[in-house]
Amino acid sequence: xxxxxxxxxxxxxxxxxxxxxAAFGLHIIRRGVIFIDLAVAQVAALGMAIALARGVEPNxxxxxxxxxxxxxxxxxxxxxxRFKLGKVPHEAMIGVVFVVGSxxxxxxxxxxxxxxxxxxxxxxxxLFVSEAEVVRxxxxxxxxxxxxVFLWKSFSxxxxxxxxxxxxxxxxxxxxxxxxxxxxxSSVQVAGxxxxxxxxxxxxxxxxxxxxxxxxxxxVAIPLAWIGSMLGLYVSMTADDSLGxxxxxxxxxxxxxxxxxxxxxxxxxxxxxxxxxx
Amino acid sequence: MKRTAIFLSFAAxxxxxxxxxxxxTTTTDLxxxxxxxxxxxxxxxSIVKGVRDPHxxxxxxxxxxxxxxxxxxxxxxxxxxxxxxxxxxxxxxxTKIAIGRAGHLYASTGVSVLEKAAGTVSRAxxxxxxxxNPHYWLDPYNARTIAQNMAARMGQLDPANKSAYQARADAFxxxxxxxxxxxxxxxxxGADKLWAWSSAGNLASQVRAAGQPLGGWSAKMEPxxxxxxxxxxxxxxxxxxxxxxxxxxxxxxxxxxxxxPGHIANVVRTMGAEKVGIVLQEPFYxxxxxxxxxxxxxAKLVVAPLSVGHTSAAKDYVSxxxxxxxxxxxxx
Numbered sequence: 001x002x003x004x005x006x007x008x009x010x011x012x013x014x015x016x017x018x019x020x021x022a023a024f025g026l027h028i029i030r031r032g033v034i035f036i037d038l039a040v041a042q043v044a045a046l047g048m049a050i051a052l053a054r055g056v057e058p059n060x061x062x063x064x065x066x067x068x069x070x071x072x073x074x075x076x077x078x079x080x081x082r083f084k085l086g087k088v089p090h091e092a093m094i095g096v097v098f099v100v101g102s103x104x105x106x107x108x109x110x111x112x113x114x115x116x117x118x119x120x121x122x123x124x125x126x127l128f129v130s131e132a133e134v135v136r137x138x139x140x141x142x143x144x145x146x147x148x149v150f151l152w153k154s155f156s157x158x159x160x161x162x163x164x165x166x167x168x169x170x171x172x173x174x175x176x177x178x179x180x181x182x183x184x185x186s187s188v189q190v191a192g193x194x195x196x197x198x199x200x201x202x203x204x205x206x207x208x209x210x211x212x213x214x215x216x217x218x219x220v221a222i223p224l225a226w227i228g229s230m231l232g233l234y235v236s237m238t239a240d241d242s243l244g245x246x247x248x249x250x251x252x253x254x255x256x257x258x259x260x261x262x263x264x265x266x267x268x269x270x271x272x273x274x275x276x277x278x
Numbered sequence: 279m280k281r282t283a284i285f286l287s288f289a290a291x292x293x294x295x296x297x298x299x300x301x302x303t304t305t306t307d308l309x310x311x312x313x314x315x316x317x318x319x320x321x322x323x324s325i326v327k328g329v330r331d332p333h334x335x336x337x338x339x340x341x342x343x344x345x346x347x348x349x350x351x352x353x354x355x356x357x358x359x360x361x362x363x364x365x366x367x368x369x370x371x372x373t374k375i376a377i378g379r380a381g382h383l384y385a386s387t388g389v390s391v392l393e394k395a396a397g398t399v400s401r402a403x404x405x406x407x408x409x410x411n412p413h414y415w416l417d418p419y420n421a422r423t424i425a426q427n428m429a430a431r432m433g434q435l436d437p438a439n440k441s442a443y444q445a446r447a448d449a450f451x452x453x454x455x456x457x458x459x460x461x462x463x464x465x466x467x468g469a470d471k472l473w474a475w476s477s478a479g480n481l482a483s484q485v486r487a488a489g490q491p492l493g494g495w496s497a498k499m500e501p502x503x504x505x506x507x508x509x510x511x512x513x514x515x516x517x518x519x520x521x522x523x524x525x526x527x528x529x530x531x532x533x534x535x536x537x538x539p540g541h542i543a544n545v546v547r548t549m550g551a552e553k554v555g556i557v558l559q560e561p562f563y564x565x566x567x568x569x570x571x572x573x574x575x576x577a578k579l580v581v582a583p584l585s586v587g588h589t590s591a592a593k594d595y596v597s598x599x600x601x602x603x604x605x606x607x608x609x610x
Contacts, residue, residue, distance in 0.1 A: 003543035003572065010539075059566065127539055128566035211416075238541040244531040244541025 009129040010248060014229035015265035016134070017140050017187045018199045021224040023148060024180055025204030026217050031090070032220060036078060037200050039094045040181050041188045042101030043074025046108065048189075053118045059189075066138075069180035074101070079170075079177045082165050109138060124192020124249040133190065140186055151175065156214055192249045199225055202256040206263045210272060228256045297321040298436045302348040302375075303334050304359050306586040307415050308385055308424070308593045312352060314450045319439045321575045325366070329588050331562045333534070335362050345370030348381070352428065355384030356412035366536040379520055383431045385424045389414050392515055405581045407533075416517035416584070416602065418454050418495065418531065419473055421595050425450045439461075450595075457596050459485075459495015479522060495603040502610035506552040508545060508577075510559035510568060513584050517602065523610075526552045529559070529567050537567040560584045578609045 027038060047070025048063060056062050061151075074097065081093035148155075158172045186194050207220035232252030237245045303309045309324035325341050325481060326332050332354070335341075345351065345366060353359050367375055367382075374381035381432060382387030391410030410525075414420045424428040429447035455469040463485055475481040482500050485492045492500070503522035510529045518525045527548045531541035548554070557572045557579050559564070559565065565581060572579040581604045583592045592598035 003540070004540050004548070009570075058564070123536065124566060125566045127537065127542065127566075128570040130566075130570070233539075237543075241540060242330045243535075244538040244544065245540060247536065248539055 002234075002237055005239055007031075007127070007168035007248075009134055010233055011133060011230065012134045012263045013126060013129045013137060014233065015226060016138050016254075017183075017191065018203075018229050019222040020141055020145055020148065020183055021187065021196065021199035022203040022221040024176075025185065025200040025202075025217055026201060026214050026221060027159045027176070028180075029208055030214065034201060035091065035094050035098060036177070037180060037184050038193060039097040039101065040074040040177070040195060041184045041193050042098050042105070044068075044071040044181070044188060044199035045193075046070060046101045047073070049105040049108035055109050064186075064189070068074065068182055070176055071185035073249045076085065076174070077180035079174045082216065090174060094123045095265055098155055100261060104238045113185070114184055124188075124190060124195050125192045126195065126252075127248050129190050137186055137190070138203050144183060151179075155185070156196040159214070164178050173229055191252075193251045194253050198253045199229070205227065205260055209263060209267045224259070225249050228252070228259055231255050280329055282402065298439060299349045299432060301350045301352065301432075302344055303352040305415075307450065307595060307598070309554045310430075310586040310598075311385075311421065311450065311458050312424050313445055314594065315425055315446050316432060317442065317446055319436065319442060320432065326585075327587070329561050332358060332585065333361060333562075336354055341366060342369045345375065346372050348372060348375055349385060350431065351375035352383045352385055352431075354415070356409045356414070357407040358412035360407075380431070380434060383427065385412060385427055387410070387427050388423050389420050390521065391416045392511070403596070405431075411512055411515055413513040413584075416599075417520040418458050418599055419477075419520065420516065421599075422441035422451045424453055453596055457599065458494045459496050460491065460496055463490045463492055463494075466490045474521065478484075495599060497609075498603050498607040499523075502607060505610055506547060506573070508554050508557045510563050513560050514558055515549050516563060524552075526554060529557070529571065536563065542567065542571060543570055546574050548576060550592055555578050556606070558582060558606065561588050580609045582603050 010024055020277045028034060034247065047066050048058075051063060051066040052058065056066060077097055078094060081090065081097070082100040154172055155176055158169055158176065187199070191199070203221040203224040205215070206224055211217040211220060229252055232255040233248060235255055236246045236248040236251035239251070286487050289298060297316075297318070297320055299316065301309075301312050301316060301320050301322045303312055303322065305326050309322050312320065312322045312569050322456040323344055325344075326335055336370075339526050348370070352410065353363055364377075367377065372381075373379070376382060391414065393407075394407045394410040405442065415424065425447040427445040432443040436443075441604070446459055452565075455472070458476075459469070459472045461585040467488055472481065472485070476496065481496055482492055482503075485584075491497075499554060504524065506524045506526045508527045508529065509515075509518075509525055512555075512590045514527075515525055527545045527592065529537050529542070529545060531538050554575065555577050557577055558567045559568045559579065559581055561581050561583060565579060568579045568581075571577070582602045583589045583598060586594060587599050588598075589601060592601045
């Protein structure tokens with residue numbers, strides 16, 4: 001059974017949020033820091049868990065500020081750990097931040113009133129985004145999108161010169177991770193950790209298998225982010241009426257996953273024009 | 279310094295020795311009633327603390343050691359604690375509180391249970407309790423039953439103070455009766471008759487016919503009688519039945535399963551058809567779904583405490599019900 005009003009806000013939120021995730025995802029994949037968003041999101045969640053324990057109400061502006069501030073701390077920690085120590089890869093430190101963030105949140109939530117918050121950060125609450133939140137996110141993502149347009153060339157330079165350890169590179173890294181922090185702090189409260197990871201990585205994966213430059217990949221990844229989200233929400237609403245549909249966040253993830261696998265199979269058999277001429 | 283410490287630990291031992299029974303309950307509501315029954319003769323603590331879903335606990339080492347020394351373990355029963363009760367009892371290595379022994383009590387004994395499942399129930403139906411809905415403590419009549427069950431068992435375990443436990447349980451009953459119907463009606467008509475009328479659904483007219491004023495929770499809830507409400511989980515069904523409210527839908531598609539889009543669309547349609555004015559929900563679930571549904575249906579979202587300690591005002595059983603009745607009656 002389809003009912004537009006029920007998924008109207010979820011649709012708007014997906015349309016606003018997913019493209020910027022996909023754009024940053026292209027850089028993340030090329031840099032090989034796939035789980036960065038999970039780590040940053042988890043530090044944001046830890047901050048929210050501590051705030052809850054201290055009596056800050058969920059779904060308020062105050063809590064939103066806490067989430068963004070903690071995500072920035074997470075971004076700072078992650079950009080610090082990029083300096084390679086011996087043979088330890090950056091991904092290992094990102095994993096450490098993620099797991100410690102999760103575990104510390106469990107302990108912090110023992111002091112708080114709302115034990116379900118950790119669960120809802122995983123599943124998300126995309127079905128229940130309010131109009132006010134959609135408007136707020138439209139502003140934030142609009143500003144971030146403009147900033148991204150201006151910084152895109154610098155980010156691309158940084159992505160292609162991964163071994164550069166100069167001041168400019170370090171500064172750009174911090175800006176890059178901070179922007180991911182702000183983007184993820186907003187979306188993780190609405191869509192949950194799983195969907196945020198999906199938006200960031202899955203459209204970018206598909207786009208990167210077909211295109212050579214990051215700029216071309218952008219034009220594939222953004223429409224894909226939209227199509228996958230819409231398809232996911234539609235399936236979530238119309239699947240199995242006896243259950244009232246499937247959980248929206250989880251369905252978006254599974255639909256994107258199916259797209260990635262189908263694309264993988266297709267890509268094995270079809271070559272791009274560049275490969276054909278080679 | 280050392281001497282003070284030794285003195286303090288002796289003092290602590292002495293105060294332990296004063297209490298004859300060490301009682302551990304699962305929920306805070308049971309703990310509140312056990313305290314009221316036991317007075318200075320018992321030491322009471324609960325496993326579930328704070329604003330938590332009583333269906334789940336994250337067991338901590340301290341829970342096991344609490345249970346190790348317990349004389350009496352009291353659970354809500356009807357499978358509310360099915361997810362953790364057995365492992366807690368086994369983990370405590372305390373044979374006195376094993377299920378079926380005198381040190382183990384289901385407070386539900388003798389409660390008339392709603393929604394007992396007919397036939398077989400599978401996990402596919404969600405977090406269903408096959409022995410019936412376990413959220414019975416929000417019907418004040420059942421709180422009386424709980425108090426009597428506890429007093430009887432405490433008296434069995436500590437015969438020397440049997441009459442004291444019984445006297446306190448009777449006093450608790452009395453305080454619930456007065457809070458429910460008002461002192462005037464209880465004094466003139468008697469509690470048994472009032473409860474019978476309340477269960478039959480004609481309390482207000484009978485009390486009026488008897489020429490007495492109706493007070494307390496019953497009077498506050500009377501204007502809402504017959505109105506339809508929507509709840510998040512089936513936690514409020516006993517409360518609704520006692521006060522004549524109709525629960526027409528839950529936000530959960532099945533017990534324990536979070537809201538899904540198709541189900542939410544159905545709930546909104548039902549709310550329009552039934553003219554539902556309030557969405558009533560427990561404080562430990564996210565309020566986003568309730569807020570969304572309430573906004574779309576021009577209804578009010580009421581987040582009410584389900585247990586003692588969920589709000590600072592809900593200090594014991596009577597003040598818990600005061601809070602719930604106050605919030606619901608104001609919104610209806």
